[in-house]
Amino acid sequence: MxxxxxxxxxxxxxxxxxxxxxxxxxxxxxxxxxxxxxxxxxxxxxxxxxxxxxxxxxxxxxxxxxxxxxxxxxxxxxxxxxxxxxxxxxxxxxxxxxxxxxxxxxxxxxxxxxxxxxxxxxxxxxxxxxxxxxxxxxxxxxxxxxxxxxxxxxxxxxxxxxxxxxxxxxxxxxxxxxxxxxxxxxxxxxxxxxxxxxxxxxxxxxxxxxxxxxxxxxxxxxxxxxxxxxxxxxxxxxxxxxxxxxxxxxxxxxRGVRARALIAGTGATCDARHPVAPHPSGDGTARAIELALRDAGLSPHEVGHYSAHATSTGKGDLAEAAAVRRVFNDSPPVTALKGTLGHGVGAAAAFAAVAAIMSLEQGEIPPTANLDNLDPEADLDIVARTPRPSASTCAVVGASAFGGHNAALAIVSP
CATH class of the missing domain: 3.40.47.10 (Thiolase/Chalcone synthase)
Known part of the structure; x- marks a missing residue:
């Protein structure tokens, strides 16, 4: 890796x-x-x-x-x-x-x-x-x-x-x-x-x-x-x-312009399993994250936070949680923007990329809204209620979709 x-x-x-x-x-x-x-x-x-x-x-x-x-x-x-x-x-x-x-x-x-x-x-x-x-x-x-x-x-x-x-x-x-x-x-x-x-x-x-x-x-x-x-x-x-x-x-x-961030790696996979439901093991999501990290030349322990697709659905959230645990072993801080912005569908991952860039710049991870009672099956380190300070120089954005599409972006500080 x-x-x-x-x-x-x-x-x-x-x-x-x-x-x-x-x-x-x-x-x-x-x-x-x-x-x-x-x-x-x-x-x-x-x-x-x-x-x-x-x-x-x-x-x-x-x-x-x-x-x-x-x-x-x-x-x-x-x-x-x-x-x-x-x-x-x-x-x-x-x-x-x-x-x-x-x-x-x-x-x-x-x-x-x-x-x-x-x-x-x-x-x-x-x-x-x-x-x-x-x-x-x-x-x-x-x-x-x-x-x-x-x-x-x-x-x-x-x-x-x-x-x-x-x-x-x-x-x-x-x-x-x-x-x-x-x-x-x-x-x-x-x-x-x-x-x-x-x-x-x-x-x-x-x-x-x-x-x-x-x-x-x-x-x-x-x-x-x-x-x-x-x-x-x-x-x-x-x-x-x-x-x-x-x-x-x-x-x-x-041209004298400083990069705000670098897109260092990308990954994409397909579950090829169901028209709308994710693979319950999160296999496709995990493989997409692994591909993005490999593309970026990064190890999982170098990732400062993970921006989850996390739509607030029962099966989707747990499948992604399983993927994060598989890739990272010890969960990095996780945030889920859809608690605040809702599900922007085609715009969702773009929102997450913009927010990840600003998170790296500002040195803090935005919280997940409405996380009052963490599902015990999720078992992740999820940022909630208030922003969490972070000195991280790397964030990963995850995205999953109907049809089994999965994508991930590895974004790093310049």
Missing amino acids: TARIHRDPVAVTGIGAVSPGGIGAAAMWNTLRRGLSTAAIDDALTRLDGLRVRISCRVPDFDATTWLDSRPTARRLDRFASFAVLAAREAISDAALDPTVWDAQRVGVVMGVGSSSMESWSPEFARLAAGSASKISPHAIPRSLPSSPVSEIALDLGTRGTTYAVGTACASGATAIAQARKLLNDDDCDIVLCGGAESFGAMTVACFDQLRALSRRNTEPAAASRPFDADRDGFVLGEGAGVLVLERPQDALA
Whole structure:
């Protein structure tokens, strides 16, 4: 577990986030530090009959017409694409990049998306069912494609290099970051914007609820998302976007920019066992973590904290706990962001990557919200209630998804 096998580290020179914790990476970080849930009653869900889930984690005070420069653009974009564009703008500003002078043909965009945008399709299907096909929006297809956040970032910033979306369900954000690193290592790009984006509507809520994946704690929304807690009953849907700017370390140095962190290793596996349930032993997750550490040339004891996927579901949390115990023997400090932000699906691992970077910079690990009664089968050292000081220079982000997808990122201080 000491030799790097094939890829060089890449520098993270900029970060951006639009999350239930607020607009901007700093707002998200400050919310995470408080360890309080952002879940609340969702008015859009309460107006619909038949839905058993009435809670969610929404981006607060978000109006695309206010945050984006052009009203026609704001109306054209789906919500998840608007999040992506705004997070990308923050990330390139943070990286001190100027789109008017960069070599656009060497700038790429790779974004992960979970369920595309079922939100935009619902009213269009309603028009079709009502016999009003002529009233269907001409923007319906382009705004709802999984590649919409990618293309809209490219249009907004004028990037002309390699661009594509990846879809590994809830692991998509981590997969996108891994693929962006590969583009730099293969010399296909000099700069890559990467991460994940997600939004949801009533159809997404209904579908997840039919799978019995969502918490129905409607009377206590702030207590609903409870990773690793013995009283958990499912996750709460979240939304937003997280974007990282990746460059080769020598390129960042040449333009006088200090890396905020390095993506040193990545790993990906598949359980190939069940459409939605994880392998109970956590085998795929464990192997993904091991691959990321091997890629980074790191040993398990060098990892200062693990950012868990931990959705607050019974089987998922315990499978991941088993994986962590297998890889690390003695558990490193573990945090689970979904207690605060809910489950951002395609954006979830991007949120975790941004938070891990800020954790290494700030020297503290954010707490897991709502962990009042640790499930004894979890048996991990989970940070709860208050941030924990840490001098760590390495964090691992784990991600798992429907279809058995697993991904891991090894992030280190520069």
